[in-house]
Amino acid sequence: MELRARSVVEGFITGLHRSPYHGFSVEFTEHRPYQPGDEIRRIDWKAYGKTDRFYVKEYEEETNLKATVVLDASRSMAFASEGGLSKFAYASYLTAALSYLMVEQRDAVGLTLFDAAIRTAIPPRATRTNLTAILAALEHAEPASTTGAAETLHRVAEQLKRRGLVIVLSDLFDEPGAVLSAFKHFRHKGNEVIVMQVLDPLERSFAFGRDAVFRDMETGEEMMTQPWHIQQAYRDSLREFLGRYRKECGENGIDYVLLDTSTPYDRALTEYLHKRRRLH
DSSP: OHHHHHHHHHHHHHHHTSOSSTTTTEEEEEEEEOOTTSOGGGBOHHHHHHHSSOEEEEEEESOOOEEEEEEEOBGGGGOOOTTSOOHHHHHHHHHHHHHHHHHHTTOEEEEEEESSSEEEEEEEEOSHHHHHHHHHHHHHOOOOBOOOHHHHHHHHHHHOOSOOEEEEEEOOOSOHHHHHHHHHHHHHTTOEEEEEEEEOHHHHHOOOOSSEEEEOTTTOOEEEEOHHHHHHHHHHHHHHHHHHHHHHHHHTTOEEEEEETTSOHHHHHHHHHHHHHHTO
């Protein structure tokens, strides 16, 4: 998980043609002599080449951002098109990359995993130890229960001790009015919120074969149908479903990002950075 997170973030930064710190609201202040216990990666090798002495760069944080990534681990997130990533795997890798990026920026990040209840809650901290705990939790998590997004998100909002940035990753397959009420609960408590709705490409296109058996991943209930008969009605319903989230999030100062498992991670990381800059 750590290798994947680092690979995504370093590739993203390379694509921006900038160093890991440039433009990320962490400003370089000064050099000081290396001391035992300092991180090796902070050594300025150019300074060493000129002086034959070890110096480390010190950085000054402009903000003290505390972020909590709230990840849906309900059974519906296990769905995957043939040969593709599941929604949960995609959201987990994205969570790992966001967490890695935040710690590299000296920001505090925490993780809450939920389904019908809160399964894991790691408070935000800006340490490598906390990042390791987050990545380990993601590595071992499996979507395994029914959806209870709205009720559980209300509980998450109540448990947050300090205001900060909340990033929700979920397919949002619950009653929209109830889920939106939970998002407003985060805002009422003074949090900034980014909602990243993660779907599978087939859930957006409904491009299945002529005959198919659909099985509810949470209840096991099955239904046989001919997808091409209902494809247009499904797409219309989905457009209305997604449109409500987009509209009401916008009306309540909540950033909304629609992703599917074929979307490059760069898009979500860019949305996060845009949000972070606006919080200054």
